[in-house]
């Protein structure tokens with residue numbers, strides 16, 4: 345699936361809920377399903393600054409595809425769910441597609457105060473980091 | 488007791504005075520429990536602001552026209568109202584500021600830089616708001632003074648024996664919070680002031696959280712300086728008060744230069760105005776100063792004691808209800824508290840708690856509440872804090888309890 349197909353899928357899933365709390369529950373559950381990140385990857389370098397809670401993101405290139413790992417401190421389940429959501433959309437894609445992705449699903453799913461608290465909590469920083477991985481790996485490829 | 492409070496205050500009637508309370512957030516009626524950050528404003532205060540701008544907006548003191556006179560009179564009326572509110576001896580002891588932070592900075596920059604030198608000691612406490620830490624750190628850095636810290640015990644009380652040990656002839660200034668914004672603790676400021684005076688130190692009290700809940704009398708306290716913010720006592724934002732004893736203020740140099748604060752300016756020499764004006768450079772926040780009088784009247788009409796009794800009832804009720812919840816630990820169990828209840832939920836990040844409560848229409852504050860050293864003292868990153876005002880109800884606390892149960896259910 346392309347990035348946009350995944351985004352459309354998520355928009356459809358969120359359409360099932362009209363209550364903010366249900367959407368939040370869905371995100372929390374996504375976080376619970378996110379495979380744990382090895383402790384060795386939870387480095388300061390991989391830490392996303394600008395989050396109230398600790399969040400880490402890492403990536404690796406396999407067969408020309410970028411795979412993301414993410415985690416948060418165990419108590420910060422919403423942040424973890426959000427990382428999970430981004431991993432779901434961006435993992436397994438070509439680096440240049442990650443770098444150029446237009447993540448239109450975020451305003452569309454209507455996460456309400458999650459978006460604002462995320463802004464404070466660094467959602468933008470998470471996305472920026474993932475795109476930076478995309479750019480870095482597409483540069484290497486072009487060489 | 489409960490019925491006496493109910494007789495004295497008709498909360499539903501009071502709620503009708505606050506237009507902002509009557510709205511839904513995420514489809515649920517708003518519960519506003521972030522009063523320690525700022526309180527909501529009654530219609531009378533909103534009207535006072537409108538009346539000023541609609542009827543007599545003008546720059547004060549210098550004008551000779553009718554509107555300027557009217558605005559000046561209202562502005563100075565507010566000063567007298569604050570004087571009464573604090574029971575200050577002289578109206579000249581009331582300086583209008585932008586808020587508590589501004590008042591503390593005034594004392595640090597004017598009194599501090601004039602009278603403190605290398606090796607002098609300043610005592611603050613572990614439970615200070617950053618605005619009562621950073622100005623002193625800046626002063627210490629510049630002047631080579633030393634900052635000493637009164638520790639806090641497990642309940643959230645200041646350890647007074649340790650305070651007494653810190654006091655010496657080197658102590659020049661003591662600056663402590665009257666009521667902790669993170670814990671709710673009411674500090675024994677009278678004792679703190681008396682002890683400091685014994686060694687000849689002056690005392691500043693950060694009254695940001697106390698001003699709307701506790702009866703104030705700066706003469707009885709014998710406070711040298713007392714700072715608070717209007718926005719925390721049902722008044723407008725961007726306006727505050729610094730009280731200072733006349734003899735201290737007279738001896739202090741101004742720290743901001745400009746209009747209003749001068750008598751005469753030539754390029755050779757400028758002579759300064761008298762207090763309070765020498766500390767009020769530039770056009771002040773006239774509208775908000777005018778409206779603060781209405782906010783003080785609102786409090787006085789209800790009666791501070793009556794307000795405090797109602798808030799204390801809410802605190803006792805909330806403490807009992809929240810203590811029933813699994814994994815909830817209250818941070819701050821001092822015997823004397825205002826209606827502030829800070830807590831942590833085991834295994835749940837305070838940010839998540841805040842987001843999910845907000846989705847249920849409940850406004851609380853999460854994080855370190857600008858008291859990071861205090862959070863470090865308790866070994867936590869932050870808390871969730873519910874803080875009460877006169878318009879809150881027991882029903883709203885029930886909503887909070889249900890909301891927290893929902894948080895639990897969603898996370899576990």
Ligand SMILES: Cc1ncc(COP(=O)(O)O)c(C=O)c1O
Pocket residue numbers: 523524585586587588589616618619664666667668693695696716857
């Ligand atoms: C105890 C205490 N001190 C100082 C302040 C600073 O007040 P302001 O931001 O109005 O200057 C606050 C506000 O949160 C406070 O709670």
